[in-house]
Amino acid sequence: RKEVEQDPGPFNVPEGATVAFNCTYSNSASQSFFWYRQDCRKEPKLLMSVYSSGNEDGRFTAQLNRASQYISLLIRDSKLSDSATYLCVVNNFNKFYFGSGTKLNVKP
Amino acid sequence: GAVVSQHPSWVICKSGTSVKIECRSLDFQATTMFWYRQFPKQSLMLMATSNEGSKATYEQGVEKDKFLINHASLTLSTLTVTSAHPEDSSFYICSARTGGKSEAFFGQGTRLTVV
Numbered sequence: 001r002k003e004v005e006q007d008p009g010p011f012n013v014p015e016g017a018t019v020a021f022n023c024t025y026s027n028s029a030s031q032s033f034f035w036y037r038q039d040c041r042k043e044p045k046l047l048m049s050v051y052s053s054g055n056e057d058g059r060f061t062a063q064l065n066r067a068s069q070y071i072s073l074l075i076r077d078s079k080l081s082d083s084a085t086y087l088c089v090v091n092n093f094n095k096f097y098f099g100s101g102t103k104l105n106v107k108p
Numbered sequence: 109g110a111v112v113s114q115h116p117s118w119v120i121c122k123s124g125t126s127v128k129i130e131c132r133s134l135d136f137q138a139t140t141m142f143w144y145r146q147f148p149k150q151s152l153m154l155m156a157t158s159n160e161g162s163k164a165t166y167e168q169g170v171e172k173d174k175f176l177i178n179h180a181s182l183t184l185s186t187l188t189v190t191s192a193h194p195e196d197s198s199f200y201i202c203s204a205r206t207g208g209k210s211e212a213f214f215g216q217g218t219r220l221t222v223v
Contacts, residue, residue: 032210043114043201043214044152087151094140096203096212100151 001026004090006099014107017078021102023088024070032091033064035073037084038101044087047073078106110136112204114215121192121222129187129218131202137182138204142212143175146199158185192222 006023013019025033036044048055050062050071061074071088083106088099111134121127131141140159144152156172158164158179166172176188185204189196199219203212 034211041199041219043217046211046213049211091210095154095157096142097154098144098152 003097004099010103012105018076021073025090030090030092034089036087039084110213112213112215118219126190131185131215133183133204136206139207141185142203144201194222197222
């Protein structure tokens with residue numbers, strides 16, 4: 001079983017739409033959680049950490065449900081520049097495991 | 109955010125030769141560095157984790173004698189792909205973290221093509 005599972009998408013949405021991604025992880029002892037963004041042929045860049053209480057950064061909201069072992073990312077008012085692959089990342093005992101990524105295409 | 113520099117950004121080598129990739133943390137001390145491999149349209153696969161001054165821990169299925177990792181200082185780790193073959197062609201990315209932060213920061217990646 002994979003450490004982290006994500007729907008690969010793609011999610012094709014119009015500008016201004018709200019879109020949500022989910023991700024599940026297998027190890028209940030995982031310590032920390034992140035969303036990274038990866039543009040085509042580039043390295044991943046940290047988008048935001050995910051806290052148990054949920055956290056928001058502008059148009060982005062991340063939530064963690066430890067009981068169900070899933071993480072979510074909500075993007076409001078999508079912009080064309082949000083088009084990318086979003087990677088769910090889980091830290092297990094100092095090892096970072098990545099989901100396969102969810103591709104988002106925001107269209108005019 | 110913290111800066112991680114990876115070099116070279118791309119390399120083409122002949123089958124059977126060895127290639128060294130460097131990963132440097134420029135403005136922080138990287139107590140732990142990670143090496144990943146990413147094939148087209150696939151996720152990043154963790155290859156190994158290294159802590160400064162100690163031997164790297166390899167993930168299952170990764171040959172430690174083929175992918176030599178050295179983490180000799182708190183700012184530098186190297187990955188050497190020995191006796192490279194075409195199937196080793198991939199995007200290799202390093203990341204680093206410091207003890208004070210929970211997240212990891214990534215190098216720009218190295219696109220390796222073995223011909």
